[in-house]
Amino acid sequence: MSFIKDIRRVLIEGNVLIEKEWEINMIVACLLARGHALIEGVPGVAKTYTAKSIARLLDLGFRRIQMTPDLLPSDIVGYYVFDQKTGEFRLKKGPIFTNILLVDEINRASPRTQSALLEAMQERQVTIEGQTFGLEEPFMVLATQNPIEMEGVFPLPEAQVDRFLAKIVTGYVSHRGFVEMLKRAHEIEAAIESLKPVIPRSLLLEEIEKASKVRVDDSVLDYIASIVEESRKHPAVRLGGSPRAGIAVLKLARAWAYLDGRGYVIPDDVKAVAAPALIHRIILKPEYELQGVTPERVVNDILTKVPVPKP
Amino acid sequence: MKAIAAVVAVLVAVLALTLPALADAPRHTPNFPVNSTSVDLTSLAEVLKLVNTSTLSVETVSQLVEEGAISREEGARLLKALNTTLDELEGRVDPSILSNIERLLNSSEVNPEELRDIVQTLVSLQESGLLDPHDFIALANILANAFKRLNLDVPIELSYGILRSLSKAIETPIPTRGEESVSTELSIWRFPNMRVGLPSIQQVSLQEGSTWIAVLLLLSLTTALVLIYWRSLYNYASKLSAKVGDLVRREVVPEGNDVLSIYWASVRLVEKVSKVKKLDYLTHREYLNSVARSSQLSRTSKLIECFGEITKLYEVSRFSHEFDPSAVARARQKFSELVRALG
Numbered sequence: 094m095s096f097i098k099d100i101r102r103v104l105i106e107g108n109v110l111i112e113k114e115w116e117i118n119m120i121v122a123c124l125l126a127r128g129h130a131l132i133e134g135v136p137g138v139a140k141t142y143t144a145k146s147i148a149r150l151l152d153l154g155f156r157r158i159q160m161t162p163d164l165l166p167s168d169i170v171g172y173y174v175f176d177q178k179t180g181e182f183r184l185k186k187g188p189i190f191t192n193i194l195l196v197d198e199i200n201r202a203s204p205r206t207q208s209a210l211l212e213a214m215q216e217r218q219v220t221i222e223g224q225t226f227g228l229e230e231p232f233m234v235l236a237t238q239n240p241i242e243m244e245g246v247f248p249l250p251e252a253q254v255d256r257f258l259a260k261i262v263t264g265y266v267s268h269r270g271f272v273e274m275l276k277r278a279h280e281i282e283a284a285i286e287s288l289k290p291v292i293p294r295s296l297l298l299e300e301i302e303k304a305s306k307v308r309v310d311d312s313v314l315d316y317i318a319s320i321v322e323e324s325r326k327h328p329a330v331r332l333g334g335s336p337r338a339g340i341a342v343l344k345l346a347r348a349w350a351y352l353d354g355r356g357y358v359i360p361d362d363v364k365a366v367a368a369p370a371l372i373h374r375i376i377l378k379p380e381y382e383l384q385g386v387t388p389e390r391v392v393n394d395i396l397t398k399v400p401v402p403k404p
Numbered sequence: 405m406k407a408i409a410a411v412v413a414v415l416v417a418v419l420a421l422t423l424p425a426l427a428d429a430p431r432h433t434p435n436f437p438v439n440s441t442s443v444d445l446t447s448l449a450e451v452l453k454l455v456n457t458s459t460l461s462v463e464t465v466s467q468l469v470e471e472g473a474i475s476r477e478e479g480a481r482l483l484k485a486l487n488t489t490l491d492e493l494e495g496r497v498d499p500s501i502l503s504n505i506e507r508l509l510n511s512s513e514v515n516p517e518e519l520r521d522i523v524q525t526l527v528s529l530q531e532s533g534l535l536d537p538h539d540f541i542a543l544a545n546i547l548a549n550a551f552k553r554l555n556l557d558v559p560i561e562l563s564y565g566i567l568r569s570l571s572k573a574i575e576t577p578i579p580t581r582g583e584e585s586v587s588t589e590l591s592i593w594r595f596p597n598m599r600v601g602l603p604s605i606q607q608v609s610l611q612e613g614s615t616w617i618a619v620l621l622l623l624s625l626t627t628a629l630v631l632i633y634w635r636s637l638y639n640y641a642s643k644l645s646a647k648v649g650d651l652v653r654r655e656v657v658p659e660g661n662d663v664l665s666i667y668w669a670s671v672r673l674v675e676k677v678s679k680v681k682k683l684d685y686l687t688h689r690e691y692l693n694s695v696a697r698s699s700q701l702s703r704t705s706k707l708i709e710c711f712g713e714i715t716k717l718y719e720v721s722r723f724s725h726e727f728d729p730s731a732v733a734r735a736r737q738k739f740s741e742l743v744r745a746l747g
Contacts, residue, residue: 310723357724360687400684402722404664 096300097121097352099291100150108277109284112270113143118352119261119369120147120235125304125348128258128341129214129234131373135241138263144195144235145285151297152290153192153231160202162245166209170219184221189213192231199236200246211253231301251332251376258341260373304351309343309358312402317342317363323395324371329381330391334374341370360401368392468567475681516556523547527561530569531676537569546625564679666735667718670742674711677746688715710742
């Protein structure tokens, strides 16, 4: 379990990524929970660097796709090409055949391409010309989207957003962090390139297995269920958390507890992951949205109402 | 000076022996002087004004609720009480008491540290439930005046204590005292839960031979101040504090011999000391952090350390279901240390 400490030591204490500890923890938690993450943030807040650094430190394959409206599903999953030398069709695997796939600006791709990607995320396999290929474990999609851009984008439908285990909202660094970053601007890229794995892939898979066995007391399950149910009853909410949302909270809470070195989940883990697991699944009533109410606020409100397990 | 103090002490002793016989009903605070005082709800308003004029603002009450100094219910009641005009209630403090206190204070026989020790003792008594809220307010009135006369800030714990007592005074029916008439002044406050019952300490007027009570109160205070001067109150305060500690320990003793019971007993204890309530939605770690941030406990890091350990043991016991036979013993040890940390 020391690998997360190593990651923090290298990336945070080594100032490779500045003020991104929470994001790193959340991405690793998603990886341990065998989920995918939707990263929302304006351009230039180190989304790609973060994903790339983690992939390098975990000895995992890393690919990046820049989504555009004319991108086809085959550009992601792959296709067969005719090899004139052998006279046979040869499979050319797409970038999805990797461990960590960074999908930049997912909402720029057409619904058809998005849908192909999301199917691969759900099934952890792709079908090309009728032939099914399993994706190598661990497999995680880190999709980014820009919250500002409204034109020329295809917003992800609710059902598809629901497939992301967590939504990680990342933002600007503080002034002090910014100055520090400027000091190191010329060497950050080289620093990322020079990162060495802190854990072999085989051990990482064992860690994922262990994280899935973290104990969850019935009272904590009850707590999770209450939070998700409350998200459906909240007056500002039009569509609250689904049962899948509850499962997402549970999976992330387990991973969060494991990252903290515990073999059991406590209510703090649930609180820590509730917002990332729920905010992209909550749809607000328009009148509340106009008043500036956000899903984050709703989740926080819920967390200050639902009693934690007692005694 | 010593001779005067001795005479005063003898007077108080004689009065203390004779007054119980004069009493027509048992008092609500055990061992509190068995008689009435001149303090009524109007002087309570005066106390609040003396402590801090902003105490009675909506913002301050809201802030106190947010800080956990008072509960939401207490806050709500205070806000309701704010609807009453305080100006109507001014000018009711007994001027003779004030002038006597002033004379004592001006004679430089009291130093601020000693005065703060009295406040601590008073607050401890209140928190342990030994002191009736009405009586606490009466005493706080005198102390707040003393601080003001010395040009000192009134300690925040006294302010909180007054607010808590005010809340309790509003909530609880007034203790009975026989057939005396009900003061019409009560209606001025129009507290939401105030029931006109048999009169309490603050309802009994000074008119009918109750000069005794004023004398008793004055003499008690004088004696206390003289004792402080002799430095002997330190010993008394520490003994009293130990007694309060024993009472607190008895009150919060865990119901069961398991980590969970010990944790909840610790929570009850810490709530009393820190004034930070364990709200239902707060996780155990969040509560620990709130307590650690509480200004009331900034000087008692031992308490935080012990409570932190108990919290950890609770979490393991409650959520991991791993049985550790030594956990109960460790939790008990930390609980004992926690109680000791309270002095």
